[in-house]
Amino acid sequence: MQRLSIVVPVLNEEEAIGIFLQRIVQVIRKIEDLDYEIIFVDDGSSDDTSRIVHKAHAENPAICLVRLSRNFGKEAALTAGLEAASGDAVVPMDVDLQDPPELVAEFVRLWRDGYDVVYGQRIDRASDTGAKSGSAGLFYSLFNRLSSLRIEPNVGDFRLMSRPALEATLQLRERNRFMKGIFAWVGFRSIGVPYSRPARAAGTTKFNYWKLWNFALDGLTSFSTxxxxxxxxxxxxxxxxxxxxxxxxxxxxxxxxxxxxxxxxxxxxxxxxxxxxxxxxxxxxxxxxxxxxxxxQRPIYLVREQVGIHGQVQAPHSLPAISAAVKAGE
Known part of the structure; x- marks a missing residue:
């Protein structure tokens, strides 16, 4: 039986986790001959995010947690989740349901048809403000003009990667991580699945325009001279x-x-x-x-705690003493 890993970076998302799990588990269980794990990566949350994931794990062992020692940023949290994944394929996605869980079934079908990478491509961003959608379009256009590497417009982290594509992605160890560029640089046989981007189901976005500007700057300087x-x-x-x-x-x-x-x-x-x-x-x-x-050469992230992880987060990036102390305290 094939195994699918869902990787979900979260930061103060206590309101969205329950809604997300209800939707994604329902979708995955309808896919034939597919085992699964859902890995939440807590990127230094200050609310009850980790406690809620602990509770969900007690009810469903397929729900796992990687808890980082502090906030390292979404790109580092996503990397931690990808390294912890043990599946034959992995799907990184957001917890706010702006990445529709129902598309995962189509991702899996195309993966089984022979594609190594199946990415979601947003054709409708009506849920975003005009300034955000306009600036995003400008960034994609500017990036593709300045860089020899092309990234598909309106494509985020929401995608399925086969195990070979994932292993290749994890070989890129730069500290200033621009995952959209890393995914594109790796290559492999790819196909897009168009979808309309809905509004957030719960909670509020953790990105403001200043963070988005710095994120864009990281992308341009990481893949273009x-x-x-x-x-x-x-x-x-x-x-x-x-x-x-x-x-x-x-x-x-x-x-x-x-x-x-x-x-x-x-x-x-x-x-x-x-x-x-x-x-x-x-x-x-x-x-x-x-x-x-x-x-x-600092580690990309540090792990405080792992719960239910079947894969192996790289040893230099973990804090076994802290994890042991946390488990002992429980």
Whole structure:
């Protein structure tokens, strides 16, 4: 019998877990010859998220928990869940039901037909605000223009990956993780399943526009060096303009004489070049900062507690002493 792992990163989602489990379990149990596990990754919740998952595990041993030592971010939590998965295929998805559980059955069918990756593609984002859907479209367009790697527009983490595709994905160990890019970089035989994105079933989103901006910045700098390369061209253009302007001034001085230049034009040139230099230094700093973080080789996440896990979260990323203390306290 084949085994499917559902990976669900959560942060303060006590209101949504029960609704999600009711829907997803009902869907999976209708799929023939399929065993399953549902792995919740608690990314440092401050509410009763972990307690609710504990209770659900007591009622259904297929429901598992990986509890991180603090909030590491969704990309790290998703990585922890993927590493803990023991299934022949794995489906990462959100707990808020904006990733419809009913699509999992279609994912499994296509996987059994021979596809290694089956991804959900949002064709209707009416549940999102105009600003969010517009900025998302702009990001996908910009990313695909700047990067040699193409990611499908309106495709998130909601997808099915076969075991070979999952193992390949887990080989990418960078600390600044942009999972959409990582999934696309790995490749494998893929197919999309279109769907309309519904509104959240419960709770509130944990992403604000500032976090989304930083997330987009991580994506661009992780899979493209164009922002660095562009300043070579900017510098070349400015150098050519400066050379031409210098030649013009020399010729005017030799032929006609020239008065002392005005203060306004001088300040305009100084401020323009200063702004260009600061912007270029900022972009270089973004890449240097990421090199600095990568050079430390810190673990992507730390695990405080595991409940019902059949797979193996990598040993360097766990805290056995803390887990033992938590279990002893229970």
């Amino acid at each position: 164009v922002p660095l390369r562009v300043w070579t061209y900017v510098g070349s253009v400015v150098a050519v303009i400066s050379l031409l302007y210098t030649v013009m001034i020399v010729l005017q001085t030799l032929l006609f004489g020239r008065d002392v230049p005005g203060y306004a034009s001088l300040m305009a040139v100084v401020l323009m070049l200063g702004a260009v230099q600061l912007i270029s230094l900022g972009i270089i700093g973004e890449y240097l900062g990421r090199l600095y973080i990568e050079s430390k």
